[in-house]
Amino acid sequence: MDKPKGVAFLLSQLGAYGAQRFAERLRPLDIEPRHVGLLRMISANEGASQQELGERMGVVPSRMVSFVDDLEDRGLVERARNPKDRRAYALHLTEKGVKMLRQAMLISVEHNEELCAPLSQDERDVLAQLLDRLAGAHNLVPGVHPGYRHLR
Numbered sequence: 001m002d003k004p005k006g007v008a009f010l011l012s013q014l015g016a017y018g019a020q021r022f023a024e025r026l027r028p029l030d031i032e033p034r035h036v037g038l039l040r041m042i043s044a045n046e047g048a049s050q051q052e053l054g055e056r057m058g059v060v061p062s063r064m065v066s067f068v069d070d071l072e073d074r075g076l077v078e079r080a081r082n083p084k085d086r087r088a089y090a091l092h093l094t095e096k097g098v099k100m101l102r103q104a105m106l107i108s109v110e111h112n113e114e115l116c117a118p119l120s121q122d123e124r125d126v127l128a129q130l131l132d133r134l135a136g137a138h139n140l141v142p143g144v145h146p147g148y149r150h151l152r
Contacts, residue, residue, distance in 0.1 A: 018115055025107045029100065035076075036104045037145055038067060042077060042091045043101055044143075049088040050079075057144050076100055 022033050041053050054064035068091065071077040076097035079089035093101065116124050135142070 014115075018111070021115070022108070022111050025111055026104060029103055029107075031074075031100065031104065033145070034067070035071060035074075036101070036108070038071060039076060039093065039097060039101045039104065040143070042093055043098075046092055047082075047090040049082060049085075050091055051088065053091065056141065058141070071097070 019033065026032060026036065037057075038053070041057060042048070045053060045056075050064050050068050051061060053059075054061055057064075059067065068077060068079070072079065074096075075094055078092050078094050080092060082088040082090040116127075119127065
């Protein structure tokens with residue numbers, strides 16, 4: 001049987017494998033990749049409202065509330081009244097959230113190294129540039145997994 005040579009298939013295959021392996025690596029921390037994504041977004045946008053982050057990530061408001069509730073219940077995030085808009089809550093990482101994000105990012109680096117081990121650094125650089133170009137051509141938001149759009 002011939003190996004499929006379609007780029008879309010190979011990207012899908014590697015994406016599924018990579019997502020599964022990353023989730024396995026995070027399991028000892030008792031978090032999932034979606035948690036890491038939101039922690040990263042909050043860290044990069046300290047004080048943003050859940051509505052603002054939800055819009056950036058493509059998550060419907062009702063799902064975003066429960067998503068943030070989950071992180072708050074875990075002690076990773078806190079909501080504070082936004083002084084500019086008392087109807088909105090500003091999101092901040094707690095000390096525990098900062099530590100968790102640090103650990104998750106170390107795992108992310110190890111994961112990337114494992115996944116890309118067969119490639120030289122030059123090959124990795126070229127691949128990253130090509131994938132970045134493809135993502136941009138399809139209007140994918142940098143740093144935001146499109147799977148967030150399906151969190152309902």
